[in-house]
Amino acid sequence: MTDGEWGGEAGGVVGRPWGEPSAEERDPFDDALALANGTAPLRARPGTGPGITTATSAPYAAGAAAATSSVTGGGDAPYTPDDPFSPDDPAATRSGPSRPTDPTPHTGTGSDPCPTPAAVPWHTARRLAARAVPGAPEPETAALGEALGRTLAAPLTALTDLPSFDTSAMDGWAVAGPGPWRLDRPADAPETGPPSGILAGHASTAALLDGHAIPIATGARIPSGATAVLRSEQGEVRELGDGGRRLYAPRPAPPGQDIRPRGQECRRGDQLLPAGCLVTPAVLGLAAAAGYDELTAYRRPRAEVFVLGDELLGHGLPRDGRIRDALGPMLAPWLHALGVEAAAPRPLADDADTLYAALAESTADVVITTGGTASGPVDHVHPTLRRLDAEVLVDGVAVRPGHPMLLARLAPRRHLVGLPGNPLAAVSGLLTLAEPLLRTLAARRPAAPYRAPLAAAVTGHPQDTRLVPVAYRDDERRGLTVLPLRFHGPAMLRGIAAADALAVVPPGGAERGTELELLEFPWSAGWSAGWTPDRSAAGSPYDPTEATGGRA
Numbered sequence: 316m317t318d319g320e321w322g323g324e325a326g327g328v329v330g331r332p333w334g335e336p337s338a339e340e341r342d343p344f345d346d347a348l349a350l351a352n353g354t355a356p357l358r359a360r361p362g363t364g365p366g367i368t369t370a371t372s373a374p375y376a377a378g379a380a381a382a383t384s385s386v387t388g389g390g391d392a393p394y395t396p397d398d399p400f401s402p403d404d405p406a407a408t409r410s411g412p413s414r415p416t417d418p419t420p421h422t423g424t425g426s427d428p429c430p431t432p433a434a435v436p437w438h439t440a441r442r443l444a445a446r447a448v449p450g451a452p453e454p455e456t457a458a459l460g461e462a463l464g465r466t467l468a469a470p471l472t473a474l475t476d477l478p479s480f481d482t483s484a485m486d487g488w489a490v491a492g493p494g495p496w497r498l499d500r501p502a503d504a505p506e507t508g509p510p511s512g513i514l515a516g517h518a519s520t521a522a523l524l525d526g527h528a529i530p531i532a533t534g535a536r537i538p539s540g541a542t543a544v545l546r547s548e549q550g551e552v553r554e555l556g557d558g559g560r561r562l563y564a565p566r567p568a569p570p571g572q573d574i575r576p577r578g579q580e581c582r583r584g585d586q587l588l589p590a591g592c593l594v595t596p597a598v599l600g601l602a603a604a605a606g607y608d609e610l611t612a613y614r615r616p617r618a619e620v621f622v623l624g625d626e627l628l629g630h631g632l633p634r635d636g637r638i639r640d641a642l643g644p645m646l647a648p649w650l651h652a653l654g655v656e657a658a659a660p661r662p663l664a665d666d667a668d669t670l671y672a673a674l675a676e677s678t679a680d681v682v683i684t685t686g687g688t689a690s691g692p693v694d695h696v697h698p699t700l701r702r703l704d705a706e707v708l709v710d711g712v713a714v715r716p717g718h719p720m721l722l723a724r725l726a727p728r729r730h731l732v733g734l735p736g737n738p739l740a741a742v743s744g745l746l747t748l749a750e751p752l753l754r755t756l757a758a759r760r761p762a763a764p765y766r767a768p769l770a771a772a773v774t775g776h777p778q779d780t781r782l783v784p785v786a787y788r789d790d791e792r793r794g795l796t797v798l799p800l801r802f803h804g805p806a807m808l809r810g811i812a813a814a815d816a817l818a819v820v821p822p823g824g825a826e827r828g829t830e831l832e833l834l835e836f837p838w839s840a841g842w843s844a845g846w847t848p849d850r851s852a853a854g855s856p857y858d859p860t861e862a863t864g865g866r867a
């Protein structure tokens with residue numbers, strides 16, 4: 316990337332919390348951060364000199380970003396999507412710059428500035444999370460109705476042949492030998508009306524003699540002696556002079572025609588699926604067909620979600636500086652879709668003792684907190700982890716958004732994932748740390764790596780991975796591509812709500828056509844956001860003119 320791509324205006328940054336790099340060194344995300352904060356770019360127009368004053372240290376920051384800034388000469392206007400000077404919603408682009416790479420453990424408190432540890436590379440963080448636990452808990456027996464989303468702990472072995480008897484594949488007649496056939500009346504047929512014949516679910520009937528036929532329904536057991544099934548539309552019944560009836564067919568009915576032979580799909584004892592398979596609705600269907608009432612599966616991991624923030628409202632419109640909790644309603648169903656047992660998220664007051672008590676009392680495999688991961692005056696997650704003597708495994712990840720996310724071990728098999736409060740940053744933390752950890756706990760296989768080419772270039776962070784909401788789009792030449800969406804700022808959900816996946820953008824960005832790793836959502840295979848490219852009205856997340864991802 317060139318400076319020009321970041322705006323091209325060198326200079327103008329007069330202060331950063333951890334030092335004062337030269338114009339060349341400065342993290343271009345400062346500009347976006349300022350815009351995201353609704354202030355102004357931390358840069359000056361060429362020739363105007365540094366007309367910006369920036370706090371050199373935040374009042375309670377511990378060597379991190381988010382410096383407050385003010386600008387002489389205005390610039391406080393909030394971002395508007397139609398701003399011609401905003402090639403790609405810069406307000407969405409970023410939060411703070413990368414943290415310094417001091418590996419010293421974080422030991423400070425809100426009032427005690429301290430060095431922050433190095434942010435872990437994104438792929439490393441995912442691996443650490445996946446390996447934080449040795450594996451899944453003991454398998455258990457689960458009724459079919461309880462097994463959806465679990466992982467099979469034992470192979471699914473057929474308890475019966477499928478089909479378990481020779482079965483008619485069509486409505487028509489079971490026939491024995493070459494036609495025409497004398498049409499038998501089923502033994503249990505009523506005296507009047509057309510004979511219904513052998514119905515599905517009926518017990519065995521008498522053998523069919525050579526040259527005879529009998530009406531039969533799809534799914535009914537083939538009588539012994541029958542050689543084929545003649546479809547109802549392929550036969551003609553004629554009355555005989557003696558009161559009997561005869562069945563004619565224009566073509567011969569070769570042996571086996573329209574008969575599903577017993578064991579065609581499997582024999583009893585055949586392995587249908589190996590251990591380790593995810594129990595999907597289709598697996599439940601197969602298990603039921605194969606004779607199962609219950610499955611041997613791993614228990615679902617149990618998660619508890621604590622939503623921190625006195626500013627959060629549970630209902631109604633934002634008011635008096637307070638906002639709606641966007642994470643509570645999102646996280647529980649997201650966890651359910653990942654096969655996790657999660658109760659309704661619990662809002663917790665911004666109070667250290669309250670958080671301590673909640674974490675100390677929780678028995679969940681994984682506690683997920685939202686907010687409070689940074690070093691603000693009421694950010695209690697780090698101090699509480701120290702108070703609990705928890706082992707911090709990941710403290711900050713080199714990913715945008717979401718870099719303050721963390722993973723800690725509360726007890727040998729109990730973990731905490733701290734999600735940042737900014738909603739898209741929280742999703743980033745969920746997919747980076749919580750999902751791999753929960754996957755291991757649920758004995759699910761790692762998601763199959765999935766890649767697709769970009770429909771438009773995406774700008775990268777200089778050092779960190781970016782996770783960018785993308786939507787699938789069919790391209791005549793390239794086939795399936797992914798279109799980066801707008802509204803991908805750390806505090807925004809509009810982009811991800813219209814997305815099919817998060818694209819993993821390497822540091823430095825990616826050109827159009829580059830194949831990127833994708834993190835799919837647990838519902839994206841079957842759910843659609845309901846948008847189509849031709850509905851991409853200006854301003855929508857699909858608006859192609861805004862699709863480059865810009866400086867995020």
Ligand SMILES: Nc1nc2c(c(=O)[nH]1)N[C@H]1C(S)=C(S)[C@@H](COP(=O)(O)OP(=O)(O)OC[C@H]3O[C@@H](n4cnc5c(N)ncnc54)[C@H](O)[C@@H]3O)O[C@H]1N2
Binds near residue numbers: 624691694719
């Ligand atoms: N001095 C520094 N300040 C901040 C840094 C930093 O490195 N140094 N990082 C910034 C980044 S990046 C993020 S992300 C946030 C993370 O902050 P916290 O995890 O402590 O979260 P909060 O401060 O509690 O909230 C941040 C933001 O998100 C809103 N929020 C919180 N919970 C919810 C929710 N359930 N639904 C909707 N919105 C929520 C909250 O109101 C704040 O606006 O820290 C930056 N600061």
Ligand code: MOO
Binds near residue numbers: 409715719737805806
């Ligand atoms: O604003 Mo932060 O980067 O979202 O995690």
